[in-house]
Amino acid sequence: MNPAAEGASLTSVWGPSADNLFASGTGGVILRYDGARWKRTTTPTGNVLNAVWGSAANDVFAVGFDGVILRYDGTKWTPQNSGTTNYLEAVWGTSSSDVFAVGQSRTILHYDGTSWSSMDAPLGGGSLRGLWGSGPADVYAAGVGTKLLHYDGVSWQEITTPATFALAAVWGTGPDDVFAVGGNGAAIHHDGDSWSPINAPAGVHFASITGRSPTDVFALGTNGAAYRWDGVAWTAMTTTSIKAYKSVVAVDAAVVAVGEAGTIHHLAGDAWKPMPGGLTTDFFGVWVAPNGDAFAAGELGTVARFTGGQWNSMETGTTEDLRAIDGASENEVYAVGDVGTALRFDGALWTPIPSPYGLDLHGVWADGSGFAIAVGVAGHVIRFTGATWVEVPTGVTQQLMGVWGLTPDDYYVVGYQSTLLHWTGLQWKLVPVSPGLDHIFHDIHGTGPGDIDIATELLGIASAPEAGALHAGGYIYHWDGATWTPSFQEPIHDVLSVWRASPQRGFACGDAASLLTGTDAGWTRVWDLHDLPAYVRGIHGNAASNVLVVGDGGSIARYSR
Numbered sequence: 001m002n003p004a005a006e007g008a009s010l011t012s013v014w015g016p017s018a019d020n021l022f023a024s025g026t027g028g029v030i031l032r033y034d035g036a037r038w039k040r041t042t043t044p045t046g047n048v049l050n051a052v053w054g055s056a057a058n059d060v061f062a063v064g065f066d067g068v069i070l071r072y073d074g075t076k077w078t079p080q081n082s083g084t085t086n087y088l089e090a091v092w093g094t095s096s097s098d099v100f101a102v103g104q105s106r107t108i109l110h111y112d113g114t115s116w117s118s119m120d121a122p123l124g125g126g127s128l129r130g131l132w133g134s135g136p137a138d139v140y141a142a143g144v145g146t147k148l149l150h151y152d153g154v155s156w157q158e159i160t161t162p163a164t165f166a167l168a169a170v171w172g173t174g175p176d177d178v179f180a181v182g183g184n185g186a187a188i189h190h191d192g193d194s195w196s197p198i199n200a201p202a203g204v205h206f207a208s209i210t211g212r213s214p215t216d217v218f219a220l221g222t223n224g225a226a227y228r229w230d231g232v233a234w235t236a237m238t239t240t241s242i243k244a245y246k247s248v249v250a251v252d253a254a255v256v257a258v259g260e261a262g263t264i265h266h267l268a269g270d271a272w273k274p275m276p277g278g279l280t281t282d283f284f285g286v287w288v289a290p291n292g293d294a295f296a297a298g299e300l301g302t303v304a305r306f307t308g309g310q311w312n313s314m315e316t317g318t319t320e321d322l323r324a325i326d327g328a329s330e331n332e333v334y335a336v337g338d339v340g341t342a343l344r345f346d347g348a349l350w351t352p353i354p355s356p357y358g359l360d361l362h363g364v365w366a367d368g369s370g371f372a373i374a375v376g377v378a379g380h381v382i383r384f385t386g387a388t389w390v391e392v393p394t395g396v397t398q399q400l401m402g403v404w405g406l407t408p409d410d411y412y413v414v415g416y417q418s419t420l421l422h423w424t425g426l427q428w429k430l431v432p433v434s435p436g437l438d439h440i441f442h443d444i445h446g447t448g449p450g451d452i453d454i455a456t457e458l459l460g461i462a463s464a465p466e467a468g469a470l471h472a473g474g475y476i477y478h479w480d481g482a483t484w485t486p487s488f489q490e491p492i493h494d495v496l497s498v499w500r501a502s503p504q505r506g507f508a509c510g511d512a513a514s515l516l517t518g519t520d521a522g523w524t525r526v527w528d529l530h531d532l533p534a535y536v537r538g539i540h541g542n543a544a545s546n547v548l549v550v551g552d553g554g555s556i557a558r559y560s561r
Helices: none
Strands: 010-017 020-025 030-033 038-040 049-056 059-064 069-072 077-080 088-095 098-103 107-111 116-118 130-135 138-144 147-151 156-159 167-174 177-182 187-190 195-197 206-213 216-221 226-229 234-236 245-251 254-259 264-268 271-274 283-288 294-298 303-307 310-314 322-329 332-337 342-345 350-352 361-366 372-376 381-384 389-391 400-407 410-415 419-423 428-430 438-448 451-460 470-479 484-490 495-502 505-510 514-519 522-525 536-543 546-551 556-559
Touching (some): 010 254, 020 049, 020 245, 020 254, 049 098, 059 098, 088 130, 098 130, 130 177, 138 177, 147 167, 167 206, 177 216, 206 254, 216 245, 216 254, 283 546, 294 322, 294 332, 332 361, 332 372, 372 400, 372 410, 419 438, 470 505, 470 514, 484 514, 495 546, 505 536
Parallel strands (some): 010 049, 130 167, 322 361, 400 438
Antiparallel strands (some): 010 020, 049 059, 069 077, 088 098, 098 107, 130 138, 138 167, 147 156, 206 216, 245 254, 254 264, 264 271, 303 310, 322 332, 342 350, 361 372, 381 389, 410 419, 410 438, 419 428, 451 470, 451 495, 470 484, 495 505, 505 514
């Protein structure tokens, strides 16, 4: 979700300039880039929007499922009557009064500036997915196997090509320089007289093609595949994702691609990188409200809120690093951090309620009754009941990192040296979890008195007295109501945060871009997000189908399946 701007899969990208781009996607999503960040626009549909194209920044068309067509006038998106319920897959034109849209069952529509009308297409199967032309009398459509459809200003005709696999996309610089690409490395080129094969390696499935010149062409597709044509051969390019690219556009000197799970990448030198977003500070914690709004907290007093489909920074009034965040609803959220910094959000403003003790705070938990517990250095535990913070002496000096509970009289705190304390309402109880092993207990979360997890970093025994403790990997310890047992062990990577959606489902994260999912069968490492930072520090959700992680560099990712 960040540095990409939207968790929805994106299907198409177009813009009149590098600092004015549009991207369409699932759920009626259309994003707009203003040169600094991507922002979601308001559209009147929830249908998938498969393609976007315009003649200018104030004249943009988007097409999609059920024949939907939207037009943007620079202020708002307005539905247009397409005359069809067939899915529309691509849109392209030469001007505001000469626009083509193609799609399911060889549907071809034309807009003359006033209305859309159906055009006759050669009989046959296949859905048209690619569309491009050099002018009103030279338009190509791909999606009919190895053939193309061509419009000469009078009628559409089938063209037989030497393609070795079905073609999906077409683009060119002019009538004598046209490229088409598709599955299994299929690529062909038209020089004005004939088509010739210029295949890429087999196994590469291209979905889109664009370029900056006849010798600087880019074809992108599944599993993060990206290739560059220099006029002689295709060369594989470096990408930072295995998500499928759906569309790519070259405008001015920029080249931008979009795809699955909100992927937005741009060409930086010879590699594809996530496009810079508006959030770049390190995040240490995340909390998701019951209504789906999310809050992420991090360095320099940063708090960002996800609501209405996008993330926006919030004014907190502090520049201290915020180490943890928790809440009860979107109108009751707490964030804590360095030198006793503590903030409370009431749905409108963040208000400081600083701890009078001035000690660093690393964890916070709220139960929904105006009550919160914060923990930090030197065994420090403080309690907020609506007015100020009050010390709850623990009798320990270890640094405390996390807190979670069931009620104000039944909660747990964890920290260094395998420290786990349980507050029973009357006293603290020191709970042994891992006798003989020295852990940093980073986080704790559960769903009830018989379902609790602790995320840990195991410290090994030093080889010499003067040496420090050795890093020895990460664990997750689970409480089933009777005993603490290790449910996960990793010899290399720390586990920094854990969140349980239910007794049958858990999620965790850590260093080395670690993401973990847990079921009754055990924990599994997730490998499909290759552009995460080294440290993924916080995880939380409001359901097993809506879980967020945050980390260094402003990184935010969401699991929503």
